Amino acid sequence: MFEGVVDGLALFTPTTVLWMLFGVLFTTVVAVIPGLGGVFAMAIMLPLVFTLPPEAGLAMLMAAVAVEGTGNTVTGVLFGVPGSATGVATVLDGYPMAKRGEGARGVAAGLTASVSGGIFGALLLAMLLPFMRPIVLSLGPPEFFMLIVAAVILMSSVTEGSRLRSAVAGLAGLMMSFIGLEISTGLPRFTAGELYLWDGLRLVPVTIGLFAIAELLEMLTRGSSIAGDAPESHGNQRQQVLRGMRDVVVKWRITLQSSSVGLIVGMAPGVGGAAAQFLAYTQAAKTSPRGRYYGTGEVEGVIAADAATNAKDGGSLVPTLGFGIPGTASTALLLVGMVAAGIQPGAPMLDENLPITWMFIWILVFANIIAGVVLLVSAGWLSKLTRLSPGVLAAPIWAVSIFGAYATSSHVGDIVTALAFGLVGLAMMRLGYSRATFIIGFVLGPFLERFYLLSVRLHGWTFLQRPIVIAILAVVILSLFVPLFARIIRGFKSQDGGEMIRE
């Protein structure tokens, strides 16, 4: 199996390297533009595959798969505008960091985590190759359903306001996700007769409204820049960049944990990067001692989200290469490119096409490093934009945000959605409802329903008796009740202490 390592490297001819670089740079630039994202960049590059040598075309597409979520970090952290759905969780802590004057640190931490996650994903993919088939087969809809239930239950940990308001926001997000065609019958649900709503509320306009438009409204009302009156005491831009990079090394446990979650979720066909980010984020929020600060500008939140985003690419290659089942939209386009280049997925990828598989793994590593370095170099001066007056920033950011919202489907409804959720976001900010939990519920809702229906149809209610399902449920119950018992015990101890003092 590992004899393909060198054969994979041998495929890196100058032409292949050149097109890989093109894939990295083009995708990184396009992914920074809100609403477009890496998948959009891949869709534009796809026709080139038909004209290029197979290895060069596939290297270009694979590089795009590897870095499609990396560019999101810059706009997500600095302006609260996610480039695509896979950048939403980064905003939750990244943007508050920018508001504190730590934009460069947030961007550097996010990018370094992205690179680390991407490399970790590639390494794990390499190690998983021999066990690819049994792993994919062991995780079915029941396991993914229970993982999402766990995330939904634990999401009240990601609090911006009170726990109760956080839960209301999360459940409201779930309810909003049920708008659109119902997946089992294909009948419209909660659409009020509007054709636009048949596809449901689109994530990008909703996110742009909740975060970008609402934040700028609040900023203009406040009259201060993104970083506000935050002191320059966080060091100059270069020091911040170095500090952000060091954060990822110091918080290595969060990086590894979130990368693992991203990799596992990436293996589930159709789940996507947004779910991987949020599952990793909620998991990190629950397990970290600093979990209660998540959503308020905690660097760990940025690391967790971004490490998972790029690690999931390694995971999504498992079903794509192993079975020809794409795990995400980007791997679906990669699959189209593979077929166009005459490369068949499945068993041949572990046999005669093994060098191609290893070339993909190498590209995951190289592309992540190149994109990370390019963006890290520019992180310092980009972060200076957060100190500009809102009167200067608002117009260009609103323009790009509304353009991004409209670009997702070229429907005026997307602009209306973005504006409506801008007002909702402003109200949520002012009244203390967590926008983070709302968006987590909104992202995970469709997956929750899909895996629930699949689980019941495939296994009946016995799906709850599967060992991995029981294990996940046990972890959730423990993580909910252990802190409660600990608090009760602490209460008893302090009572005893008080009585002893009185005595």
Add this chain to the structure above:
Amino acid sequence: MSGNEHAPGLSGADADRGGVKHVVRDTGWAASVTPLLVCAVAVVMIITALGYNPEARRLPILVGVPLAALAALETGLRVRATAVAGRVRDGGGVHEHSASSPWPALGALATFVALIGVFGQVVGTFIFTVGFVRWRGELSVVPALILAVATSALLWLVAAVLEVRAYAGLLDLNLS
């Protein structure tokens, strides 16, 4: 009180900023009406869901019922907090001031949307950026014009190069 919970009368936005500099009155009518509105929407969605087939309605009802219940609980808590805050204020214990009004910002956004609606994204962005940057950014004409041209040119370039449609507006000014 955990680090994430606010003192009564303190909004999430204030907590984000450290929760000490500004005390925004969120014990007013908006804080009580909002969860009531959420509760009403949840109830309407539950009632609507009852008309769907069993598979289509199961999750909306499973999620909607706790949402309605928690929103109702929040309404009750806010109403009580309003009453308590009123008593404390009457006794001189709290000095509140309202947050800055968001209406000028909302007005600016509405103007921008109206300009986009009439002139399309590229031209509407140019007109709005020049005016807004002059008015709120307090830049002189030349930097405002440069920023406006740069922003509009970026939108036009992205639309033209990547073949993305920019909204052309009622005047159908499709420059891309």
